[in-house]
Amino acid sequence: xxxxxxxxxxxxxxxxxxxxxxxxxxxxxxxxxxxxxxxxxxxxxxxxxxxxxxxxxxxxxxxxxxxxxxxxxxxxxxxxxxxxxxxxxxxxxxxxxxxxxxxxxxxxxxxxxxxxxxxxxxxxxxxxxxxxxxxxxxxxxxxxxxxxxxxxxxxxxxxxxxxxxxxxxxxxxxxxxxxxxxxxxxxxxxxxxxxxxxxxxxxxxxxxxxxxxxxxxxxxxxxxxxxxxxxxxxxx
Amino acid sequence: xxxxxxxxxxxxxxxxxxxxxxxxxxxxxxxxxxxxxxxxxxxxxxxxxxxxxxxxxxxxxxxxxxxxxxxxxxxxxxxxxxxxxxxxxxxxxxxxxxxxxxxxxxxxxxxxxxxxxxxxxxxxxxxxxxxxxxxxxxxxxxxxxxxxxxxxxxxxxxxxxxxxxxxxxxxxxxxxxxxxxxxxxxxxxxxxxxxxxxxxxxxxxxxxxxxxxxxxxxxxxxxxxxxxxxxxxxxx
Numbered sequence: 001x002x003x004x005x006x007x008x009x010x011x012x013x014x015x016x017x018x019x020x021x022x023x024x025x026x027x028x029x030x031x032x033x034x035x036x037x038x039x040x041x042x043x044x045x046x047x048x049x050x051x052x053x054x055x056x057x058x059x060x061x062x063x064x065x066x067x068x069x070x071x072x073x074x075x076x077x078x079x080x081x082x083x084x085x086x087x088x089x090x091x092x093x094x095x096x097x098x099x100x101x102x103x104x105x106x107x108x109x110x111x112x113x114x115x116x117x118x119x120x121x122x123x124x125x126x127x128x129x130x131x132x133x134x135x136x137x138x139x140x141x142x143x144x145x146x147x148x149x150x151x152x153x154x155x156x157x158x159x160x161x162x163x164x165x166x167x168x169x170x171x172x173x174x175x176x177x178x179x180x181x182x183x184x185x186x187x188x189x190x191x192x193x194x195x196x197x198x199x200x201x202x203x204x205x206x207x208x209x210x211x212x213x214x215x216x217x218x219x220x221x222x223x224x225x226x227x228x229x230x231x232x233x234x235x236x
Numbered sequence: 237x238x239x240x241x242x243x244x245x246x247x248x249x250x251x252x253x254x255x256x257x258x259x260x261x262x263x264x265x266x267x268x269x270x271x272x273x274x275x276x277x278x279x280x281x282x283x284x285x286x287x288x289x290x291x292x293x294x295x296x297x298x299x300x301x302x303x304x305x306x307x308x309x310x311x312x313x314x315x316x317x318x319x320x321x322x323x324x325x326x327x328x329x330x331x332x333x334x335x336x337x338x339x340x341x342x343x344x345x346x347x348x349x350x351x352x353x354x355x356x357x358x359x360x361x362x363x364x365x366x367x368x369x370x371x372x373x374x375x376x377x378x379x380x381x382x383x384x385x386x387x388x389x390x391x392x393x394x395x396x397x398x399x400x401x402x403x404x405x406x407x408x409x410x411x412x413x414x415x416x417x418x419x420x421x422x423x424x425x426x427x428x429x430x431x432x433x434x435x436x437x438x439x440x441x442x443x444x445x446x447x448x449x450x451x452x453x454x455x456x457x458x459x460x461x462x463x464x465x466x467x468x469x470x471x472x
Contacts, residue, residue: 023263
């Protein structure tokens with residue numbers, strides 16, 4: 001067993017099926033509004049695809065931190081306008097509710113069992129761009145058995161800003177080298193490594209992220225790599 | 237069911253048997269150091285009894301926030317000196333380890349089942365003077381099934397400072413009137429009420445707190461009162 005006390009997990013894409021879940025809720029929304037000409041999968045991809053640039057305004061361009069609820073609501077409006085639906089013509093309550101689809105993301109099939117197995121030996125916690133309430137709602141919806149939930153609102157920052165990884169270790173009173181990040185995204189693991197954390201890459205072949213499509217990911221660059229979270233629990 | 241989304245719990249005394257747990261670890265410590273003349277229960281009372289004044293330095297006297305680990309280590313030294321044991325004559329490692337007894341407090345018999353029952357309908361979270369790592373260690377040790385753990389280190393403050401209650405509601409994106417504090421201590425419930433939270437008093441007849449001995453507690457002053465956490469789950 002490696003000398004690790006805390007295992008952090010990227011959530012969006014690594015633990016939950018982000019795009020699949022959003023696509024399902026978008027399809028219901030479009031059906032309810034009789035927008036049958038719009039493809040739910042393409043719409044979800046466009047919406048999810050705007051997330052990185054929206055977080056980038058905080059990360060790189062000095063926008064004061066706002067939660068993913070705020071960013072997702074803004075990018076929903078843009079995505080609707082792009083397909084010819086004026087968001088001002090829809091009840092705000094319905095758009096807020098669709099935005100809360102991000103609080104109800106479904107776990108990958110291995111996620112709950114994998115996290116539960118790792119929880120027996122380590123402190124397990126999400127380390128996500130999601131804010132605390134989003135992550136808590138998602139954990140209750142999906143049955144994710146976290147020991148502790150530290151949302152991006154605690155750090156007022158988005159990954160891979162170094163204060164996310166460093167402050168998370170600080171709150172858990174753990175030296176970075178005794179913590180590990182588990183993620184399906186190389187940029188996130190690189191950010192964790194730069195702060196001294198150990199790294200574990202999870203192969204999510206179905207989880208290609210349109211917002212990070214140009215990223216070149218190799219499973220061999222990291223301290224551990226695994227096919228899924230149950231496989232990781234066996235390897236550690 | 238009341239219109240509540242989040243139930244916060246005071247921990248020390250309300251969820252865990254603070255003094256009983258500390259007494260057990262103190263007894264082991266004194267035995268190991270052949271200090272048979274010192275009564276473990278009286279020593280634990282004296283140590284626990286210094287906690288309120290130590291937190292008061294942060295709360296009332298402008299001391300910058302430090303965690304309970306720091307305060308408890310300081311008051312351990314004072315308590316040892318008082319019974320004629322020079323802390324400088326003992327290995328620091330052993331004193332640190334005894335201080336970590338506060339991370340291993342045993343739950344009251346109803347605590348795990350009561351919190352689990354309330355978790356089915358509400359977000360459940362500790363709201364304690366303990367810091368995040370202390371509360372996470374305690375939850376793993378005692379099997380407390382929290383949805384989220386917000387330690388005093390997030391607020392850099394000790395109860396009943398209002399920012400504790402207000403910031404906790406902020407992190408969970410819940411209006412204060414849709415949150416409730418559960419506690420065995422009137423001063424804590426009064427602090428929560430002043431911030432707009434609902435209140436539930438738990439009668440812990442065995443949990444008299446030497447640091448709050450002069451407090452006059454009535455179970456009838458609060459929105460709810462119950463004999464224990466399972467009783468509270470039934471009443472809500």
